[in-house]
Amino acid sequence: MRGKDVRLQDVVMRFGGFTAVERTTLTINAGEFFSILGPSGCGKTTILRMVSGFIRPSEGKVLIGDQDMGALGPARRPTALIFQNLALFPLMTNWENVAFGLEARGVDRKTRRDRAFDLLALVGLQGHEEKSPNELSGGQKQRVAIARALAVEPAVLLLDEPLSALDLKLRQYMRAELKDIQRKTGVTFIFITHDQGEALTMSDRIAVMKAGVVEQVGDVDTIYDNPRTPFVATFVGENNVIEGRVTATGDGFATVETPHGMLRGRDQDRLSVGERAMLFVRPERSARVNGVAPDNVFDARFERRDLEGSFVNLFFKAGADSFIVHEANRGGHGGLEGAVKVGFNAADAVVMRAGEIEAEADDA
Amino acid sequence: MSTQRQGRDWSTLVLDIYVVVFFVYLFAPLLVMSLAAFNAYEYPSVTQWRGWTLQWFGELARDDRILQGVVNSLIVALGVILVALPLGLSGAFILTRLRGRYNNLLYAILVSPLLIPGIVLGISTLIFWGRVDVPGGLFLTVMAQGSFIAAYSMLLFMARLQRQDRGLEEAALDLGASSFFMFRRITVPFLMPTILTAAVIAFLQSIENYNTTVFAIGGDWTLVTEIGSRFRFGLSPVINVIGVIFVVFTVIAASVYVLQKERERKRKLAR
Amino acid sequence: MHELLRSYGRTLTGVFITLTAFWMLIMILLPQAFMIEHSLWWIDRDDQLGMRIDRAYSDMGLLEFDLGQADTPEGKADIQERIDGLKADIAAMEAEETAPPKHYGFDNYTKMSALHFEIFLKSIGYSLAVTILALIVCYPIAFTIAKLSTPNKAALLMLGLIVPYAINELLRVYAWLMILDYQGVINSLLAWLGLVSFEDKSWVPFLEYSGSVFVALIYAYVLFMIFPIYNTVETLDRNQLEASEDLGAGVIRTHLRVVIPHAKPGIAVGCIMTFMLSVGSYSVPQIMTRGKSGDWFSQLIYRQFFESQNWNSGAAYSFSLVLVCLGFILIMMKVFKVGIRDIAK
16 A cells, blocks of 8 residues: 545635635645644535545645546545544444445455455454444444555545544554554545644644634644644643733844733744734743743742643733643642742743634633 | 322323223224124124124135235235335435425425325326326326325335434445445445335235225225225125234234334343 | 435436436326316216207208209209208217317316205315314323333333224224114114114114214224324423423413423324315225215215216316315414424424
8 A cells, every 4th residue: 555645736615605615725745644633613624525525626626646636526536534433334244344345346255355354453353353333342443444444445544533432541542553554554644633632643744724724734843833823822732822012023032022021932923023922832841930040030820730640730820811830740849829930931932923812612 | 289199190090091991992893893704694793693603704715806806905015115115215315415495395295195185196196197098907006006105105214314324325435336336235225124114014005095096996906995895785794804814914913013022122131 | 416416426316306206297296287187177068969969860851851842943942051051060069979069167166066065065074073073082092102101001002003003994994884783783782771673673873874974984093193193292301291290280281381382293293184084085984884875075076986977077076175185284284383394204
């Protein structure tokens, strides 16, 4: 099996008066694990359905391995889709499910049976071949669905939030499993999810979408460390947000006047003085200030402490802003009561033009 | 509080008695009819009792018109199944997928045969095919019965299709199935239980239909129209024998159904 | 339609559309249209026509005889002219006899005789009564099965309803013939009580009353009222009943304010089915009158078709029946505020 690249060229998708996907150009490289991350209703599933051929874009082209897919239906594209609810055929045994694509291609029974057994072995389901999908656990069903999709030797595997129905433990296990299968097969994976943790752990690259627009495409570190927009900054991982007005720029840094004093961070939008700006800094790059002071320091009041296990979340309040600090759990978190000083280094903070951040309630 | 309690018991008692009376009302006539089949009196009666006999069963076995009627009924029922199921299924597919204002209109037209009297269906079929010189007979009976039995099966199929997971069909297409292959391998197996139910219901509806058939049957006859004409000429306990056979068949079928249900329930509990 | 094409492809979608179109046009709409068309014309057959033709021929024979006897050329010409005139008349009359003129109009509807019209109204009236009575009889039963029984008991009761329903309508009604017959079960009972006597034939002739058709109609169609009501009441949340009782509502108020509003669609369907089946029933009156004349509207229609051979007025009567049912359905939809989707389910 070999993956192929997928290119969307000036693709637009409209349903009646509603534009689900604004003009988008996107290249997904052959053999990479690519995630499309965004809240529900952002248009990520629409992109997936355009690639798989269930819908045709209102404008633009979808190319897979340099070939224009045009009006080709899902049956004739080199893609296979793993559905959110898996869509296993309940009236067939597991091996028949896996062999379905081959059956549709007219492969004889013996060959397709052998192939299905091989694939079920690959996903670790020996001994379950003759059972019905309904007799399997959630994780096992997941694997049947993957084997079924791989049976047709797709160049591109499309996954529509396939882990969302699983419980936390299983989900984490399946992440590794999926990544492993992707590496073994070399197939291009396009993974749709609203869970940023999922996207970060598995992907080579990520596209973050909001309201039909791709806000940023990049490898996982870029997305995490250099978010391009306030939405990406807040949707991917946690970020402290402080709003203010730019007072000075230079050397790739910007100084922002905030209610907590002057704060400095990397200037990624080449802001001009006087513009409204937002400063983002990750909780794990923030700290309580005891001895050596970082670039930015301000006063805050301690609110509460949540134990997460290996680290603790410390919640502070500075004026109307909340400020969170992650601290490694080394025991002994005394001396927090009342007013303290918190801070961070300018190199760890990003300043960008003020914009829309992720709404709290959307955090599914 | 206690008076209210008592009032409640009273009304429950009244309701229970009412239910019992109602079921006596339903079953007593059937008992009367069945009993007369065994009375050695040539006019169907339970009041003029001339002793037990099975002679009417023998006479039924020799009654060629009735036997031919049974054969004709079976032919018609088979024809109705073959006509009504594909029509009902097609209508259901279109109605579950068609959006917009024509949906309700089409729906109203397709279910209308259920809402107008059966004799009208027979008459309109007779007149329509009369124009192209097709006289009444078994074919017209199939057409007339089919028009409303197809509506029954359509409603059954629609109920089933509403519970369909469209994802399964999409998954099949995505895996490279042609629409034909997908239909045969995914859609039909999904609909199979309903196809069987619809066939049984179509069969029963067709066999027992009188009002529509009597207009469309022309010179031919089915079991039921033959029974109908016997009321005019030659009313005899042979009719009661047919009734007894119907009752026995129904009770057997019902018992099998109940036992089946019970076994299913036990199996579920055992799991 | 797009959706259909996408999942089932052109061929299958084509098959579905063709079959549905066949059903809609050939089995539903066109037959109705032809029936309506049939009801809008009649053949003006002159009963006297044959006699008039015969008379014209004999007149012509006389004239031909006169023609032989006539002596003056003028007289001959005169008679010849009259013969030609007669010949033309005969030709016209014979043409009319073989192809009588067809007239369009509403006469088939408006010329319904007073007797037939009375039967029409009586059938409607009886059917309405059957419907109301069936509703009163069935509502408690449906409610009991749906809400007051344990699942096992309910299943058994349902079976008890389905068994008689599965037995042929004719045979079910036939039982009542035996019960109401001159020497039937009821008269025997009365005789045993000494109220009537078979010897002097003082039995009560129940079958001669149209009430007997009424009794049998209720028996035949009662079940069509129960099932729809049961289906809707069954979906009512038991907690609603308890909430109503808890808030202090009595049994009657609970039914009026909670159960009946919920069961509306079922009640509407039950009424529509019962009414439609009763008013259009041919089997029940046919059996209760032992296939003899009888005075139910459906029997009238049957006679128009197969005894008077007057298909035109038969079609008109039949369409009147459709209009009555249609009117009833619309009224029920209005009264119960339900849509067509709720009705045919």
